[in-house]
Amino acid sequence: xxxxxxxxxxxxxxxxxxxxxxxxxxxxxxxxxxxxxxxxxxxxxxxxxxxxxxxxxxxxxxxxxxxxxxxxxxxxxxxxxxxxxxxxxxxxxxxxxxxxxxxxxxxxxxxxxxxxxxxxxxxxxxxxxxxxxxxxxx
Numbered sequence: 285x286x287x288x289x290x291x292x293x294x295x296x297x298x299x300x301x302x303x304x305x306x307x308x309x310x311x312x313x314x315x316x317x318x319x320x321x322x323x324x325x326x327x328x329x330x331x332x333x334x335x336x337x338x339x340x341x342x343x344x345x346x347x348x349x350x351x352x353x354x355x356x357x358x359x360x361x362x363x364x365x366x367x368x369x370x371x372x373x374x375x376x377x378x379x380x381x382x383x384x385x386x387x388x389x390x391x392x393x394x395x396x397x398x399x400x401x402x403x404x405x406x407x408x409x410x411x412x413x414x415x416x417x418x419x420x421x422x
Contacts, residue, residue: 311347311383313393314420320390322346326355327396329415335360335369338378338396351380351393359405375402386419393417 315324317331323343330336341355356373363369380393396415404411 310391311351311393312390313351313380314418317418317421319420320386320388320392327417329396329417331418331421333366335362335366338376338398339373341378349381349383351378353378354401357398357400357405372405374400374404376400380417384419388420392419394419 310322312320312322313324313327315321315327317328323341323346325339325341327338327341328334328336329338337358339356339358341353343351343353345352354375354377357376358371358373360366360369360371377399379397379399380395381397382393382395383391384394386392394417396417398413398415400408400411400413
């Protein structure tokens with residue numbers, strides 16, 4: 285009888301723990317610098333000043349080892365200064381990878397691999413670039 289009660293308690297405890305574990309294990313990305321998100325339409329790359337972003341993101345896959353999508357890489361030219369500069373957009377393919385458990389208990393992608401599919405920002409010699417992503421800022 286004790287064994288049956290103990291098994292029932294363990295089964296109930298396990299049933300409650302599985303959904304909590306599953307919800308925290310889905311891969312996400314920090315889109316707005318402060319919160320982990322699923323399939324965000326944009327990702328701020330330069331959280332300090334917001335001068336580099338990925339915009340109009342359309343995801344073909346998300347949540348696995350690699351998330352893939354297309355969108356625009358948007359960068360401020362900061363001419364004559366960043367406050368007065370203009371944003372320029374460049375078409376890009378995005379692959380997110382290297383998920384890591386962050387303090388918010390979500391596995392957030394930590395690397396964005398970018399492939400420019402048309403013209404690219406001045407100074408960008410290669411058609412591809414890698415950008416480190418962060419866990420949410422406090």
